[in-house]
Amino acid sequence: QITLKESGPTLVKPTQTLTLTCTFSGFSLSTSGVGVGWIRQPPGKALEWLALIYWDDDKRYSPSLKSRLTITKDTSKNQVVLTMTNMDPVDTATYYCAHDQGVHWGQGTLVTVSS
């Protein structure tokens, strides 16, 4: 059974760096072809893809946010970490992590950016 769960701060201040962790089970990021992605959704708005990391450490980023994002993995801990720098109130959203095939998603975590 595959599960994913996001964790991190619920509130960050403008200009701060956000660090989110996706802890997963039921699969390994050392298995060929496997990837984990991050997606966000501002309240009442559409889904927006942020980043992907694959078993071979191949990393892909949304072109519009690439300069602010870093995605890493810790295979031994079954975790994927996303950092986003220079947070702004427009970055307020529910942040999801998902297995790259799209079937399995975390429950999401709401991050509010406010002073």
Next chain:
Amino acid sequence: DIQMTQSPSSLSASVGDRVTITCQASQDISNYLNWYQQKPGKAPKLLIYDASNLETGVPSRFSGSGSGTDFTFTISSLQPEDIATYYCQQYDNLLWTFGQGTKVEIK
């Protein structure tokens, strides 16, 4: 980067109606397209993968078609439990893009 244009942004239909949503890619994405259903407060649920393949356990009234740049998602007979927002998502070249979503309501 590839843009996805999804339409309509919302629709209202009666129970039993046939509902169609379209998604157009800004360039050829072959069949690298998923369709998701999202209900309020929940994570998206994968319904269709590779443009036309029904995910396991998804009712057969849901279907998808298309390739290249033009794609269609259909609910053959709308049910009350289908009230949700639907998104297309392309995954060509290991980069993802979501459509803007279609909110489906019951008339």
